[in-house]
Amino acid sequence: MAIVKIEKLSKNYQMGRLNVAALRDVNLTFEEGQYIAIMGPSGSGKSTLLNLLGCLDRPTGGCYYLGKDDVAQMEDDELSMIRGQRIGFIFQSYNLIAQLNVIENIEVPMYYQGISARKSAERAKELAELVGLGDRIDHRPSELSGGQQQRVAIARALANDPLILLADEPTGNLDTKSGGEILHLLDDLNNQGKTLIVVTHDAQVAKRAEMVIHLLDGTVERIERNSKGN
Amino acid sequence: MTWYRLRQTIKLGAKSLWMHRLRSTLTALGIIFGVCSVIAMLAIGEGASQEAQDQIARLGSRNVIIKTIKPPEEERADVQGARLQEYGLTYADAEQFKHTIPDIQVVVPQRRLMQEAWYLNRKVAIEVIGTIPWYTEIAPVDIRQGRFLESADLKYRQKVCIIDEEIFNKLFLFDDPLGADVKISGDFYRVIGIVSKVESASENGASEADSSGQIGGVAGNVYIPLTTAKQRFGEINLQIGTSGQNMEKVELQQITIQVKKTEHVLPTVEILNNLLSRSHKKKDYQIVVPLELLRQAAQTKKIFSIVLGSIAAISLLVGGIGIMNIMLATVSERTREIGIRRALGAKRRDIIFQFLSETVMLTMAGGLLGIVLGSLIPFLVTHFASMPTIVTGSSLILSFGISAAIGVTFGIYPAYRAAHMDPIESLRHE
Ligand SMILES: Nc1ncnc2c1ncn2[C@@H]1O[C@H](COP(=O)(O)OP(=O)(O)OP(=O)(O)O)[C@@H](O)[C@H]1O
Ligand SMILES: [Mg+2]
Numbered sequence: 001m002a003i004v005k006i007e008k009l010s011k012n013y014q015m016g017r018l019n020v021a022a023l024r025d026v027n028l029t030f031e032e033g034q035y036i037a038i039m040g041p042s043g044s045g046k047s048t049l050l051n052l053l054g055c056l057d058r059p060t061g062g063c064y065y066l067g068k069d070d071v072a073q074m075e076d077d078e079l080s081m082i083r084g085q086r087i088g089f090i091f092q093s094y095n096l097i098a099q100l101n102v103i104e105n106i107e108v109p110m111y112y113q114g115i116s117a118r119k120s121a122e123r124a125k126e127l128a129e130l131v132g133l134g135d136r137i138d139h140r141p142s143e144l145s146g147g148q149q150q151r152v153a154i155a156r157a158l159a160n161d162p163l164i165l166l167a168d169e170p171t172g173n174l175d176t177k178s179g180g181e182i183l184h185l186l187d188d189l190n191n192q193g194k195t196l197i198v199v200t201h202d203a204q205v206a207k208r209a210e211m212v213i214h215l216l217d218g219t220v221e222r223i224e225r226n227s228k229g230n
Numbered sequence: 231m232t233w234y235r236l237r238q239t240i241k242l243g244a245k246s247l248w249m250h251r252l253r254s255t256l257t258a259l260g261i262i263f264g265v266c267s268v269i270a271m272l273a274i275g276e277g278a279s280q281e282a283q284d285q286i287a288r289l290g291s292r293n294v295i296i297k298t299i300k301p302p303e304e305e306r307a308d309v310q311g312a313r314l315q316e317y318g319l320t321y322a323d324a325e326q327f328k329h330t331i332p333d334i335q336v337v338v339p340q341r342r343l344m345q346e347a348w349y350l351n352r353k354v355a356i357e358v359i360g361t362i363p364w365y366t367e368i369a370p371v372d373i374r375q376g377r378f379l380e381s382a383d384l385k386y387r388q389k390v391c392i393i394d395e396e397i398f399n400k401l402f403l404f405d406d407p408l409g410a411d412v413k414i415s416g417d418f419y420r421v422i423g424i425v426s427k428v429e430s431a432s433e434n435g436a437s438e439a440d441s442s443g444q445i446g447g448v449a450g451n452v453y454i455p456l457t458t459a460k461q462r463f464g465e466i467n468l469q470i471g472t473s474g475q476n477m478e479k480v481e482l483q484q485i486t487i488q489v490k491k492t493e494h495v496l497p498t499v500e501i502l503n504n505l506l507s508r509s510h511k512k513k514d515y516q517i518v519v520p521l522e523l524l525r526q527a528a529q530t531k532k533i534f535s536i537v538l539g540s541i542a543a544i545s546l547l548v549g550g551i552g553i554m555n556i557m558l559a560t561v562s563e564r565t566r567e568i569g570i571r572r573a574l575g576a577k578r579r580d581i582i583f584q585f586l587s588e589t590v591m592l593t594m595a596g597g598l599l600g601i602v603l604g605s606l607i608p609f610l611v612t613h614f615a616s617m618p619t620i621v622t623g624s625s626l627i628l629s630f631g632i633s634a635a636i637g638v639t640f641g642i643y644p645a646y647r648a649a650h651m652d653p654i655e656s657l658r659h660e
Contacts, residue, residue, distance in 0.1 A: 056573060056653045077577050084575020095570045095657065099245055112575040117234045156574070 002065070003163055003195055004030040004053065009062035009072075011048050011218075022048040024218045025062070030164075030197070030211075035190045037206040038199045040215035046199045047168055049215065053197060054087050054166045055079045067163055084112050088157030090167035094149040096141040102128055102152050103137045109159040120159075127155035131185060147178025154185060158194075165189065167198045171205065183208065243588035250560075257556045258596035260549025261636065265600025265629045266607065268542040272625040273608035275538055277618035279531035286527060288428070289520035292335070293368055294487045294498055296323075298480055301512035314466075317514040318480040326509070327487060331501050333494040334487060336364045341459045342483040347393075347452055348413040349401040356397060357448045358414060360459025368486045369428050376408050376423030383422075384455040389462075391419035394427040396450035412452070417462055419454060427451075495521045546632060549596075550640040557589050557644035568648050569656025578649040585648050589641025590634055597633025601626055 011023040022045045030036055038046050051057045052064065055071055058079075064072040071082055088109075089095075096105050103124045110120035128137050131151035141149055150170060157165055170186070171179035187208060190196050198205060206212045212224040247254045289295065298318030324339040341360035346353055363379045365371070371378070374395060383390055391412060398407055411418040427450055467478045489498050499519055506515055561568070568581055576584075605626070608619035 051654055054573070056657075077579075080572065080575055080577040080580075083573060089573050091657070095566070095573075097567050097570060099242075099249060108571065109574040111235065111238055112571075112577070112580060114232060114235065117238075160575070 002029050003032040003034075003067065004028070004197075005063075005065040006053075007063045009049075009052065009059050009064060011045075011052060011057070012060045021218050023052070023059070026218075026220055028213065028220070030195060032163075032195055033190070033193050034195055034211060035209045036195075036197045037209035037212045038197065038215060039201070039206055039212055040221070044215040045218040046215055048218075050166055050168050050197070050199050053164070054089060055082045080112075084109055085160055086163040088160075088162040088165045090150070090153050090157050090165065090170045092169040092172040094141070094146070094153045094173075096149055096152055096156075098141055101138045101140055102133055102144075105141070105152055106156045106159055109156060113160055123159065124155075127158055128152075130158075131155045145178065146174050147181055150174065150178075150182050151185065154182070154189075158189070164195045164197055167196070169199055169201065171200075171202065239584055239587050240591065242584065243591050246560075246564075247588060247592060253556065254592055257553055258592055258599070260552040261546070261593050261596030261633050262600040262603065264542065264546035264549045265597050265633055266604040267545055268539075268629045268632070269601060269604030269621060269625050270607040270611075271538040271542060272535070273604075273619040273621045274611060274617065275531070275534050276620040276622060276625075277608070277612075279527060279534065280620055281618045282527045282530075283524060286520050286523045288370055289518070289523070290368055290370075290486075290488065291521045291524060292488050292490075292492055292495065293520055294489070294495060294502065295518040295520070296485045296487070296502065296506070297516045297518065298483050299514060299516045300478075301514040314477045314479060316479040317512060319482040319485050319515060321481055323506070323509065324482065324485050326505060327485065327502070330505065331487070331498055333490045333498065335490050336367050336488045338362055338364050338368050338486045338488075339456060339482045340365070340484040340486065341456060341463070341481075343459070343463055344448065345414050345452075347397065347401065349410065352401050354397055354400045354449045355447050356414070356450060356452045358459065358463070359451050359453050360456040360463075361453060362456050365453065368488050370426075371428055372426040374424045374426060376421070378423055378425065379453060379455055384457045387457045387461050388455055389417060389419045389458055390422045390454065392423040392425055392453040393421055394425050394450040394452075396427045397452060398424050400449050414452065415463065419452075425453070492521060495519060546636060550593075550636040553589060553593060553636070554640040554644060557585065557641055558647065560588075561585060561644045561648040564648075565651060565656045565659040568651055569653050569659065572653040573657060581649040582642075582645040585645035586638065586641045589644070590637035593633045593637030593641075594630070597630045600633065601630060604629070 006026060006028050009023060009026045009028075010021065013020040013022055026049065038049060040046050048057075052059050053066075055066070055074075056079075058074075059072055062072060063070050066082065066086055069082075071079065074082065083089075097108065100108070103121065106124035106127050107120045110123065115123075125134075125137060128134055131154055133148060133151055133155070136144065136148065141152070144152065150173075165186075167186070171182055174182060183205060186196055186198070196209075198209065200206060207226070210226050212226070214221040214224065296319060301317050319339075321339065324337055328334065328337045338361060341358075343358045343360075345356055345358045347356045359365075361379070362384060363381060366373075366378050371394075376392070378392055379390075382388070391414070393401070393407065393412070401407070401412065402410070407421045407424060410421050412421055413419075465479050465481050467480065487498065487502075489495055496519075499517060502517060506517075571581065571584075605621050608621050611617050612619045
């Protein structure tokens, strides 16, 4: 079943008098449970595509079906709702909230979905254990290593059991070892059936994906398909 | 908005305010001082106007007081060569009032003199008030012991007197005053009653002090029958001044009229003006209308409140602008957090609520502190400057409400700014 379907998706940025086309007529379909990598040179539109997939932005043209709904031109409030319920973000620079501890950071997405205090605390604890931070639940982000922070971010992304996980260079700020651990964690999640979309420059990451989308100048240059499981 | 989310928002707000506690405190100072000054000013204003109103109310709101005043100097030679000046209210005036003015409850003529009262070897300065039994109707005198004047005392010109508590304390220490004889101006008067002291409002006493040549400093009042006063003290008052001997003849220092209802006061004043301008060629009387004074006091209070209110409003406005300034800084400092929250599902109104509640919490905390300080200041003012102050509950509620309203007013724009930032830009913000 297609979980993501985009048709003739385009995004233009108006820079003064200059109209920059960051994405041009992109057509893609992702199935549930797929591991997708997006690659391409700098400025090719990877982040732009990911932001559109994550409903952080609206496309200039085209359609975007996430699950059953076309979310391309939804209202701001509806987009917030979609982001909260169907999308999990993992950022290159972790983006944890500095004042909150591990548990509280994981709880943030549940808070905006109105999940009760007891339930969300329970789930946050489970997720912290899942990513291997069961013993760090009351630490602040500043008291954690980069790898640990990214684990918290992954746990947070899973909080509302989203349809897709979006990661923009999740290992970009990490050394090989902790980067490898993060990739392992993502593999595990994918093996459990999560749909993963990862923007990366790293061929090692791309090797794990069953589908690698190569972008160039805002268009899909080619799609590479690997057999699943390396 | 569930209770849980409200609680979480408050927790979060408190946390971030606490993280920047110096900044929060400095920001709240504007509100603290604003609220503090509102309460203190209102308390002082309220206290002052209450005191004025009490003083006026003591004169009686259904009363009209007509006083003798000394007219502009007018020379008239006397038979003996000394000058005799005759002026003021007369018994005839009192009679006329009684018979021509409708809606009158009682007319109380008073003869007032500055004297000294002696008991054994103790002496005290007093004001002798020669009057009639109905004096108790027009002045708030409470009988503590014995009785007040009765008709028979007047009829037989009894040499009896009623003293007030102050004089009782000064003259009698431990002795029982009832039945004792007090010496005033060479005559002995038997004490038949003790009454509460009537705090003389500033209107009282001044003109009498002029006419008798003595200035203030009386300890209290001694009441005697009007007829006795006329017989014993006469009506002629001798003054020795720079221009030689000066004699004055004044029958009554004051006539107090009480009407049946307050709405009769003003018509009565009109009639009085008519009557007196016809019978008195010189302007040797003055009409005091406590009701009018009360109204003026209320008016003054209103203006006072408006002025104080505006000053306080300006200081609160300044405080509010300070808060807005800081909240804008906070918002731009926390741009990234806002971006994260938006990416994780926060709607614009969630962000608005978050920042607005932070501002309101700050101003309400400032308001509460201001209330505490603001209630303390009037207390200190009363204690050290012995000025009356009244902290009213409504001023507390008002200023607390105002501080919350300032939070909302000056917090809405920063919160709006926060909510309308582009999530992607915010996430990129360093
Ligand atoms: N907010 C914006 N305003 C104007 N142009 C933009 C904006 N965001 C992106 N662009 C332009 O769109 C194009 C694609 O940018 P994008 O960030 O998607 O590249 P990228 O593939 O993620 O690059 P990188 O690998 O360096 O992160 C670029 O030419 C960029 O200049
Ligand atoms: Mg990018």
